[in-house]
Amino acid sequence: QKEVEQDPGPLSVPEGAIVSLNCTYSNSAFQYFMWYRQYSRKGPELLMYTYSSGNKEDGRFTAQVDKSSKYISLFIRDSQPSDSATYLCAMINTGGFKTIFGAGTRLFVKA
Amino acid sequence: SQTIHQWPATLVQPVGSPLSLECTVEGTSNPNLYWYRQAAGRGLQLLFYSVGIGQISSEVPQNLSASRPQDRQFILSSKKLLLSDSGFYLCAWSPEEGQPQHFGDGTRLSIL
Numbered sequence: 369q370k371e372v373e374q375d376p377g378p379l380s381v382p383e384g385a386i387v388s389l390n391c392t393y394s395n396s397a398f399q400y401f402m403w404y405r406q407y408s409r410k411g412p413e414l415l416m417y418t419y420s421s422g423n424k425e426d427g428r429f430t431a432q433v434d435k436s437s438k439y440i441s442l443f444i445r446d447s448q449p450s451d452s453a454t455y456l457c458a459m460i461n462t463g464g465f466k467t468i469f470g471a472g473t474r475l476f477v478k479a
Numbered sequence: 480s481q482t483i484h485q486w487p488a489t490l491v492q493p494v495g496s497p498l499s500l501e502c503t504v505e506g507t508s509n510p511n512l513y514w515y516r517q518a519a520g521r522g523l524q525l526l527f528y529s530v531g532i533g534q535i536s537s538e539v540p541q542n543l544s545a546s547r548p549q550d551r552q553f554i555l556s557s558k559k560l561l562l563s564d565s566g567f568y569l570c571a572w573s574p575e576e577g578q579p580q581h582f583g584d585g586t587r588l589s590i591l
Contacts, residue, residue, distance in 0.1 A: 400577060402579045409585075409587065411571075462577075472522060
């Protein structure tokens with residue numbers, strides 16, 4: 369079993385839709401959770417960074433962590449064509465050095 | 480603010496040729512530095528990481544090597560490229576352990 373599982377998609381939605389992107393993980397020691405956005409032919413860009421359980425909001429983006437279910441989500445409200453990208457979840461365990469990345473979900477927002 | 484630079488953006492090399500990819504970070508000191516390879520649909524594979532000058536840890540034994548000659552400079556090298564070395568190479572930095580990494584824009588390497 370992979371440490372982090374992420375549906376590769378592609379996920380296609382109309383402009384203005386609410387998008388839900390998800391990852392599950394198996395290592396209960398993960399304490400730091402990140403979401404990255406990667407446009408084609410570019411490096412991943414850090415979008416959200418949360419510690420432990422709970423929600424964090426930044427503009428149209430909300431990151432949610434449910435440690436009891438080992439499940440994290442990224443919600444995008446009022447999605448725009450410019451949100452079309454690959455979204456990668458990532459996690460770090462307490463005292464760990466390595467970051468474990470999901471394989472990424474490709475999102476297409478149609479105008 | 481901190482910035483990370485990677486070059487070249489695109490590189491086409493023949494099999495058996497040497498390789499040198501460079502990455503530099505500005506606006507911070509003593510960063511942790513990382514090299515990743517990203518294959519289509521397969522996520523990020525950590526190749527090397529460094530916590531200080533001259534300190535390199537290898538994650539995957541292969542045809543590549545890394546060096547850190549200066550605090551904010553990280554170099555990925557190969558003496559003889561293989562076809563299987565093709566891919567998208569990303570450099571990243573973080574201020575310390577347990578902190579999120581920040582990526583450069585990558586080098587797309589094609590081996591012919």
